[in-house]
Amino acid sequence: MARAAELSTPPHFIIVGAQKSGTSTLHGVLGAHPDVFIPDREIFFFDIDDPVQHPDFGPLGGGVRDFDADFDTYAAWYGRFFERAQPGQLRGEDSTSYLASTLAPERINRLCPDVKVIALLRDPVSRAYSHYWHDVSRGRCSRSFTEVIDDPDSLVVQRGFYREQVQRYHDALGPDRVKVLVFEEFSRNLDPVCAQVCDFLGIPPPPASALERQRYNVARVPRNLQARLWVNRNLPMLVEKSYRGLLPDPSAGDGLRARAWRDRLWNSEAARLANRVLDSVRPQRKYPPMPEPTRERLAQTYREANAGLERLLGRDDLGRWWGSWG
Helix, strand or coil: CCCCHHCCCCCEHHHHHHCCCCCCCCCHHHHHCEEEEECCCCCCCCCCCCCCCCCCCCCCCCCCCCCCCHHHHHHHHHHCCCCCCCCCCEEEEEEECCCCCCHHHHHHHHHCCEEEEEEEEEHHHHHHHHHHHHHHHHCCCCCCHHHHHHCCCHHHCCCHHHHHHHHHHHHHHHHHHHHEEEEHHHHHHHHHHHHHHHHHCCCCCCHHHHHHCCCCCCCCCCCCCHHHHHHHHHHHHHHHCCCHHCCCCCHHHHHHHHHHHHHHHHCCCHHHHHHHHHHHHHHCCCCCCCCCCHHHHHHHHHHHHHCCCCHHHHHCCCCHHHCCCC
16 A cells, blocks of 8 residues: 655645536636645546546556556656645645545545645535536537436436535544535635635635636537537547546556656646637537426435535535525
8 A cells, every 4th residue: 555655745735526516716716826836637646546436547558547556657647746836835636526536535644644625515406417518518428417317327416425425534534624615605705715715724815816717617508419419429539528648557658758748738828728718719508407307306316315414514504505405
């Protein structure tokens, strides 16, 4: 097993998810804080070999990943993301699959014994619907929403089982090192909630310029869903967005050297600017309404799965923020 000393640059904090719950916005605010350094992309280091969260992460040459067997390669690759951090800055990262991963909490605690974890939770029904459209827009889904939520193995549904996910982090790190935010409250009260996050991290509140940033990772809805699902199903090589080529590949020998140029390109200022430009011109439209029977069925699933969540979080106001909670 890997030891904590083997991670040369452990992060001071990690935003663990949930996906489609404001993590990109919080990343943007903290990334503009002078006392913080956070890489521009999700890294997925602590669950890189999780077959449930990342079924498409297998090495390019085939086979499976093994976090412990190839730890030296993965740790060196991970450390490169923090090379530009300045002395005195807090190092952080965000990877939205960590919250749902059964592997990540123990590894985070083992390798980063002083790390603090931040999670954002969104109304699980709304989160699932947003996750679905995100997957459609990135070529990762070719089924209807109803078909997806009928699948018991669907990550779209599973990533809303917050009670068991938060409990794993409490068990691994202790509740004092875990701060849980409610996305809807975060969105409405950005300034005070971000100040709370900074207080949790032990740094001053973010400057006003950081709080003026736009929302990131805004949903993109295709004009014709059936046409897009057909393309996703029949032409995945043209539209599917994947991280596979950006991950180290121990089976290729020196995976670090082989993939270094990809990482440099992904993290370049030119790539960040290009992504911002593309986001500004791609259409942003509201999702079509979810059928009410589907909404109620999904809400019931989450009410059962998340029973006891308010007690775990030490709050009794989720019904104020989540329409599906009551």
